[in-house]
Amino acid sequence: MKNRRKITLITACMMMAACSGEKAPLYKDASVPVEKRVEDLLSRMTLEEKVGQMNQFVGLEHIRKNEASLSEEDLRNNTANAFYPGFSADSVADWTRKGLVGSFLHVLTIEEANYLQSLAMQSRLAIPVIFGIDAIHGNANAPDNTVYPTNIGLAGTFDLDLAYRIARETAAEMRAMNMHWTFNPNVEVARDPRWGRVGETFGEDPYLVSKMGVQTVKGYQGDLSSDDVLACIKHFAGGSQPINGTNGSPTDLSERTIREVFFPPFEEGVKAGAMSLMTAHNELNGIPCHSNDWLMEDVLRGEWDFRGFVVSDWMDIEHIYDLHATAENLKEAFYQSIMAGMDMHMHGVYWNEYVCELVREGRIPESRIDESVRRILDIKFRLGLFEQPYADENTTMDVRLCDEHRNTALEAARKSVVLLKNDGLLPLSKDRYRRVLVTGINADDHNILGDWSADQKAENVITVLEGLKMVSPETDFVFVDQGWDPRNMSRAKVNRAASVARTCDLNIVVAGEYMYRGRWTERTSGEDTDRSDIDLVGLQNELIRKVAASGKPTILVLVSGRPLGTEWAAEHLPALINAWEPGMYGGQAIAEILYGKVNPSAKLAVTIPRSVGQTQMIYNHKPSQYFHPYAVTPSTPLYPFGYGLSYNTYEYSDLTIDKEEMTAEQTLKVSVKVKNTGKMAGDEIVQLYIRDCFSQVTRPVKELKDFARIPLAPGEEKTVEFTVTPDKLMFLDRHLDPIVEPGEFILMVGPSSADSDLLRKSFRVR
Numbered sequence: 006m007k008n009r010r011k012i013t014l015i016t017a018c019m020m021m022a023a024c025s026g027e028k029a030p031l032y033k034d035a036s037v038p039v040e041k042r043v044e045d046l047l048s049r050m051t052l053e054e055k056v057g058q059m060n061q062f063v064g065l066e067h068i069r070k071n072e073a074s075l076s077e078e079d080l081r082n083n084t085a086n087a088f089y090p091g092f093s094a095d096s097v098a099d100w101t102r103k104g105l106v107g108s109f110l111h112v113l114t115i116e117e118a119n120y121l122q123s124l125a126m127q128s129r130l131a132i133p134v135i136f137g138i139d140a141i142h143g144n145a146n147a148p149d150n151t152v153y154p155t156n157i158g159l160a161g162t163f164d165l166d167l168a169y170r171i172a173r174e175t176a177a178e179m180r181a182m183n184m185h186w187t188f189n190p191n192v193e194v195a196r197d198p199r200w201g202r203v204g205e206t207f208g209e210d211p212y213l214v215s216k217m218g219v220q221t222v223k224g225y226q227g228d229l230s231s232d233d234v235l236a237c238i239k240h241f242a243g244g245s246q247p248i249n250g251t252n253g254s255p256t257d258l259s260e261r262t263i264r265e266v267f268f269p270p271f272e273e274g275v276k277a278g279a280m281s282l283m284t285a286h287n288e289l290n291g292i293p294c295h296s297n298d299w300l301m302e303d304v305l306r307g308e309w310d311f312r313g314f315v316v317s318d319w320m321d322i323e324h325i326y327d328l329h330a331t332a333e334n335l336k337e338a339f340y341q342s343i344m345a346g347m348d349m350h351m352h353g354v355y356w357n358e359y360v361c362e363l364v365r366e367g368r369i370p371e372s373r374i375d376e377s378v379r380r381i382l383d384i385k386f387r388l389g390l391f392e393q394p395y396a397d398e399n400t401t402m403d404v405r406l407c408d409e410h411r412n413t414a415l416e417a418a419r420k421s422v423v424l425l426k427n428d429g430l431l432p433l434s435k436d437r438y439r440r441v442l443v444t445g446i447n448a449d450d451h452n453i454l455g456d457w458s459a460d461q462k463a464e465n466v467i468t469v470l471e472g473l474k475m476v477s478p479e480t481d482f483v484f485v486d487q488g489w490d491p492r493n494m495s496r497a498k499v500n501r502a503a504s505v506a507r508t509c510d511l512n513i514v515v516a517g518e519y520m521y522r523g524r525w526t527e528r529t530s531g532e533d534t535d536r537s538d539i540d541l542v543g544l545q546n547e548l549i550r551k552v553a554a555s556g557k558p559t560i561l562v563l564v565s566g567r568p569l570g571t572e573w574a575a576e577h578l579p580a581l582i583n584a585w586e587p588g589m590y591g592g593q594a595i596a597e598i599l600y601g602k603v604n605p606s607a608k609l610a611v612t613i614p615r616s617v618g619q620t621q622m623i624y625n626h627k628p629s630q631y632f633h634p635y636a637v638t639p640s641t642p643l644y645p646f647g648y649g650l651s652y653n654t655y656e657y658s659d660l661t662i663d664k665e666e667m668t669a670e671q672t673l674k675v676s677v678k679v680k681n682t683g684k685m686a687g688d689e690i691v692q693l694y695i696r697d698c699f700s701q702v703t704r705p706v707k708e709l710k711d712f713a714r715i716p717l718a719p720g721e722e723k724t725v726e727f728t729v730t731p732d733k734l735m736f737l738d739r740h741l742d743p744i745v746e747p748g749e750f751i752l753m754v755g756p757s758s759a760d761s762d763l764l765r766k767s768f769r770v771r
């Protein structure tokens with residue numbers, strides 16, 4: 006209420022100025038083209054104001070919470086908490102009033118966003134701030150928003166329309182709480198299961214990541230106006246293959262690998278119109294990404310013609326000095342980063358002073374600062390922030406968590422849960438299994454929401470236990486709580502589950518990783534939470550084995566943001582499900598799949614290795630990767646990329662191509678028949694792979710080049726058509742120039758990347 010009065014007052018002041026006969030400056034006139042508004046505003050700004058536009062701060066509540074709960078030493082040692090020594094939340098507010106802050110992040114309520122904006126509107130030129138937030142799977146990082154599955158689950162749906170809709174709905178929920186900029190999509194290609202951030206990526210395949218990324222960018226940005234939010238493709242580049250699996254550790258990649266694997270999703274994102282990009286924590290071949298002019302200037306702006314702005318990641322410009330040590334002090338780090346192409350600093354207090362000094366000393370030309378400020382202002386104008394700096398606190402909840410968005414979250418959860426193994430146990434018969442043990446750390450916990458989620462109200466989350474009770478009310482579910490903490494499980498509770506199992510007809514163990522951000526240091530997966538193995542943590546394996554020793558059928562459901570090597574379970578249990586991080590309706594979706602109300606359809610967007618020793622394990626590896634297989638243990642994955650079962654069987658037949666020989670400019674038409682030979686309606690994800698048989702540089706054994714998600718009624722057969730265009734046959738030659746080489750190609754179509762699943766045809770390029 007207080008805020009609304011404040012807003013009305015501000016609007017009234019603005020109207021009075023307009024009526025007083027003073028001519029409003031050109032930049033305030035919405036009918037003037039954006040470029041002119043930008044130039045007009047820029048011409049009125051002082052150097053301090055310009056440099057302020059390039060700086061970001063965390064929200065006041067975030068600072069206050071840390072100030073109250075952490076000791077000064079904790080704050081100093083834990084950069085993740087954002088702390089500005091000698092600079093309080095009040096100082097940040099004061100700077101905002103003075104027009105020295107361009108953006109905020111980690112503002113979690115509409116009230117705070119409107120309040121901070123009201124401070125910015127009091128500044129000399131009344132330039133609104135842009136609010137950024139990690140809306141990775143819905144605007145889940147703030148309370149009371151729709152929580153969809155994380156990107157790894159979404160990718161497994163292979164449903165591009167769904168990715169687009171989720172991004173659109175997220176944009177609406179964000180604007181409804183005055184947020185304008187999401188730090189998503191993460192379009193890194195995940196190549197190491199130890200890395201805790203696999204869950205926020207679209208998996209290991211550059212083509213799938215690109216497709217999902219593009220739809221997400223388009224969904225967020227629309228036509229980049231007042232209903233839309235700014236997308237941020239991140240992190241540029243290579244951090245998803247860290248040398249030891251830990252977040253931000255060095256990456257050492259050949260230019261070929263960078264260009265073949267890591268760049269395509271970024272380039273496609275830029276083509277799709279992404280107007281912001283975040284650089285990566287890591288150094289790339291010895292140069293920190295945050296001072297890497299090859300990345301930001303040569304490739305991003307030079308080769309791809311990126312027109313948006315680049316934002317740094319958390320404290321990473323500082324790390325050029327205090328971690329990578331390629332700058333001797335902070336000021337030098339700022340200098341290196343700006344001269345390499347950086348536009349906005351996430352986040353902190355020294356930026357304004359040092360960058361102004363660097364300009365005054367003549368080291369950074371003011372024209373370079375103008376370039377960045379132009380890019381930032383351009384976005385603020387386009388998003389309508391000058392006309393609409395506030396969101397309405399009275400109507401915010403009409404949009405957030407509305408029925409349409411909830412339905413999409415449920416649809417996405419249903420489509421993202423992967424059935425990995427089923428020895429005929431599923432779907433469950435209610436008559437046969439009347440008393441069912443439910444146990445495991447993720448059985449009745451909000452951890453199911455996944456990483457990048459704040460606390461959400463209990464009424465907005467369905468845990469697995471709740472889902473089971475909802476879907477099968479006649480079943481007697483006996484819950485044996487194992488607590489949430491995999492590191493500190495109690496053997497007594499494990500034993501209790503084992504003895505209850507003997508009294509039940511069936512056991513459901515919901516295990517996996519712990520991702521909840523509220524317990525940052527207790528997590529086992531997520532950002533900055535990497536592992537040196539991919540086994541289940543704590544007593545979880547013991548729990549599974551002891552429960553299974555009851556002799557009753559045991560189902561393992563995994564909730565996790567990374568692949569887990571559950572080899573024993575895959576061999577010994579009759580059913581295995583990987584639910585990834587399924588979001589607010591995950592529990593319902595899992596229960597519906599267990600009971601056959603929903604036919605599972607998702608496929609794996611990453612390979613699941615058996616053990617960490619198999620890393621790097623990817624389906625699109627080079628031909629020599631397993632020339633000499635591992636001694637003692639298998640060289641095959643536990644489950645391959647693209648794999649996932651349904652309750653149906655689908656029969657693939659009649660793979661045809663319209664020609665066996667073509668020129669490098671022609672296209673190839675492909676068709677295949679897919680028949681639902683089961684009893685349930687279902688969606689099948691048909692995948693097309695290509696191999697270039699002989700080439701001047703080595704090429705992967707296969708690469709995904711197209712896919713289709715098709716609904717099929719029982720008994721129904723459809724002909725699925727694909728077109729292979731020349732770009733799908735292209736690779737980088739010895740000089741890294743794109744080429745389509747004459748010779749033989751093999752085209753493969755089927756339900757997964759496993760050789761045994763694929764039909765083949767060969768064709769030649771003349």
Ligand code: BGC
Nearest residue numbers: 110139188239240318319532
């Ligand atoms: C992460 C980014 C994120 C930023 C802001 C960083 O630690 O690496 O992905 O956008 O924090 O929360």
